[in-house]
Amino acid sequence: MTEKLSKVNNIEADNEKLEQVKRNFFEIQENIAKSAQSVGKTADDIIFLAATKTVPVEIINYSISLGLKYIGENKVQEFLSKYEQYNLDNCKAHLIGHLQTNKVKQIVGKVDMIQSVDSLKLAQEISKISVQKNLTTKILIEVNIGGEESKSGTTPETVEELLYQVSALDNIKVEGLMTIPPICSNNNEIYKYFDKMNKLFIDISSKKIDNINMCYLSMGMSNDYQEAIKSGANMVRIGSSLYGARQYINK
Numbered sequence: 001m002t003e004k005l006s007k008v009n010n011i012e013a014d015n016e017k018l019e020q021v022k023r024n025f026f027e028i029q030e031n032i033a034k035s036a037q038s039v040g041k042t043a044d045d046i047i048f049l050a051a052t053k054t055v056p057v058e059i060i061n062y063s064i065s066l067g068l069k070y071i072g073e074n075k076v077q078e079f080l081s082k083y084e085q086y087n088l089d090n091c092k093a094h095l096i097g098h099l100q101t102n103k104v105k106q107i108v109g110k111v112d113m114i115q116s117v118d119s120l121k122l123a124q125e126i127s128k129i130s131v132q133k134n135l136t137t138k139i140l141i142e143v144n145i146g147g148e149e150s151k152s153g154t155t156p157e158t159v160e161e162l163l164y165q166v167s168a169l170d171n172i173k174v175e176g177l178m179t180i181p182p183i184c185s186n187n188n189e190i191y192k193y194f195d196k197m198n199k200l201f202i203d204i205s206s207k208k209i210d211n212i213n214m215c216y217l218s219m220g221m222s223n224d225y226q227e228a229i230k231s232g233a234n235m236v237r238i239g240s241s242l243y244g245a246r247q248y249i250n251k
């Protein structure tokens, strides 16, 4: 990894970029600590996951060298193309984007967790491949809390039924819920969705469904992670506030 880093360090423009990522990293950590404290938690109670779509591996590895413990990719193909180069000795990789059933076999065993499980069909495929590979896959159930047509995720009304169905599957471990709320123009609106999600999370936790461990509530991104933590999130997924605005090369 030092070799990869020094290669990056040779280039002055990249050096500046890395300095910015470093400043952002520690600023986000501070903000997380403050928000956590405001609800009687500490920074250690909150998982800071970096959303790494479009970010070059050198920069991802640099952020890992600062102490980042979790990264999340959106697309199977991008994840696989970077997989060999990530420095994952002290960092875990999650899949946070929509997953097609036919791509499950390519990533089971390679990611620590799949956060975006939104249907029984997908869970069944993850279970099947996990059994074949003789391993257990950790998942979160994605909830479409705003009920938006354009978004994937199970609805708040169907999540419980889905959990009961998934709990019966082999080699799969549900560890919580994930959500991407609608884009909101103000804080009141975002709190409405986060609070609804937190209620759902607490409600389901209290039912103590067999095989379901409600450990993680994954919500909050660059624009609203502090609000999410105040509403009960214990995992936030942050991209642009850490790495800067995304540059889509192929779009």
Ligand SMILES: *Cc1c(COP(=O)(O)O)cnc(C)c1O
Binding pocket: 051, 053, 074, 096, 097, 180, 221, 222, 223, 237, 238, 239, 240, 241
């Ligand atoms: C891109 C992405 C994020 C992070 O978004 P930012 O606004 O850049 O922080 C979080 N979660 C998911 C599922 C994403 O795709």
